[in-house]
Amino acid sequence: MNDELQVYIDGKYYPKSQAKISVYDHGFLYGDGVFEGIREYNGVVFKLKEHVDRLFRSAHAIMLQIPITKEEMIQAVVETLRKNKMKDSYIRLVVSRGVGDLGLDPRKCPKPTIIIITDTINIRAGNAKETGITTMFSWVRRNPVDATTHEIKSLNYLNSVIAKIEANACGVDEAICLESSGCIAEGVGENVFIVKDGELLTPPTSTGALAGITAEIVEKLAAKLDIKLTVTNLTPFMMFTADEAFFTGTAMEMVPIREVNKRIIGTGKPGPVTKKLMVEFQKVIEDPAQGTKI
Ligand code: PXG
Numbered sequence: 001m002n003d004e005l006q007v008y009i010d011g012k013y014y015p016k017s018q019a020k021i022s023v024y025d026h027g028f029l030y031g032d033g034v035f036e037g038i039r040e041y042n043g044v045v046f047k048l049k050e051h052v053d054r055l056f057r058s059a060h061a062i063m064l065q066i067p068i069t070k071e072e073m074i075q076a077v078v079e080t081l082r083k084n085k086m087k088d089s090y091i092r093l094v095v096s097r098g099v100g101d102l103g104l105d106p107r108k109c110p111k112p113t114i115i116i117i118t119d120t121i122n123i124r125a126g127n128a129k130e131t132g133i134t135t136m137f138s139w140v141r142r143n144p145v146d147a148t149t150h151e152i153k154s155l156n157y158l159n160s161v162i163a164k165i166e167a168n169a170c171g172v173d174e175a176i177c178l179e180s181s182g183c184i185a186e187g188v189g190e191n192v193f194i195v196k197d198g199e200l201l202t203p204p205t206s207t208g209a210l211a212g213i214t215a216e217i218v219e220k221l222a223a224k225l226d227i228k229l230t231v232t233n234l235t236p237f238m239m240f241t242a243d244e245a246f247f248t249g250t251a252m253e254m255v256p257i258r259e260v261n262k263r264i265i266g267t268g269k270p271g272p273v274t275k276k277l278m279v280e281f282q283k284v285i286e287d288p289a290q291g292t293k294i
Contacts, residue, residue: 008080008116016119025113027096030104031155033112034058037189037250038091039121040081044291045091046250048074050213055093058153066095067112074292080116081294090121090251096155121251129278132258132270133173133247135187137236138163142177142185142208150186150210160188174247176239176260179207184234190249191215192234192257194242195266195273199228207233214248221280227273236260244271253285254278 007019014020027033036051052070059066068076077091093116100109140162143149148156163175167188176192179185186192186209193202193215200222205211222229239245243266245257254277256270270278284290 022099024099033096033155036093044288046291048292061152089118092117132256134259136172138166138175185209190247195244244274
């Protein structure tokens with residue numbers, strides 16, 4: 001059934017089983033490209049414009065000229081979803097440097113490859129939103145801002161993949177990545193927040209973290225609810241001794257963190273600030289005005 005899904009590659013549609021790119025594509029050979037993960041709720045592509053804006057910003061940072069306009073990209077996403085008659089789907093938008101030779105010089109790649117995949121999302125198993133998830137600090141540090149920084153949503157995700165492998169190997173749900181000085185950067189594909197004395201704290205992007213679209217929504221909700229938010233360096237100690245903690249991200253949405261390296265956070269149950277924000281967050285994702293209608 002999934003084989004009937006149509007995948008957009010450079011303006012054409014291919015069945016999922018035939019949706020292939022060249023082994024000479026530098027996205028594959030060198031991780032040279034950018035991407036976005038987007039969700040569609042009930043026929044509305046959530047924050048599509050914001051995701052396309054970020055895609056173009058990432059591309060700009062690596063001097064990758066996307067050969068279509070933002071408006072055309074938005075239309076292509078909408079058209080792919082219409083074609084697949086998808087509902088509540090997960091959208092993966094990829095722009096790679098394109099086909100080149102076996103050297104890494106991007107000048108040998110005349111045409112970037114644009115891929116749009118619309119598929120179902122593997123919703124986190126069980127009742128993570130009620131119980132919270134277990135986490136650990138990964139030994140692998142987040143890339144610094146003067147390296148392959150995660151501020152750019154590039155195809156270089158080995159840093160996150162290694163952290164995820166570590167979490168899997170240690171039997172916890174997710175890893176938290178520290179930056180080189182030992183402060184908290186983010187999750188593997190999520191931003192991190194803690195609550196202390198009723199106030200919200202989150203690390204700056206200077207830790208090498210991505211400016212998350214979900215995090216931005218939560219920050220706006222905090223302002224609306226009169227919850228003070230401070231963007232500041234967070235040490236592992238601050239996490240261990242937080243009253244509450246949670247992740248934000250497109251895939252995970254908002255999920256409480258129950259445990260870090262076997263230390264229980266707060267009461268071990270989603271706290272009042274997290275719960276209040278989760279209720280408001282649910283209203284935002286259900287609001288059709290927050291996205292682009294298919
Ligand atoms: N940090 C990083 C490094 C990310 O890749 C986020 C934070 C959260 O950002 P948004 O804008 O989604 O709130 C991401 C999100 C996945 C998955 O399927 C998610 C991301 C990347 C790859 C996979 O869980 N990106």
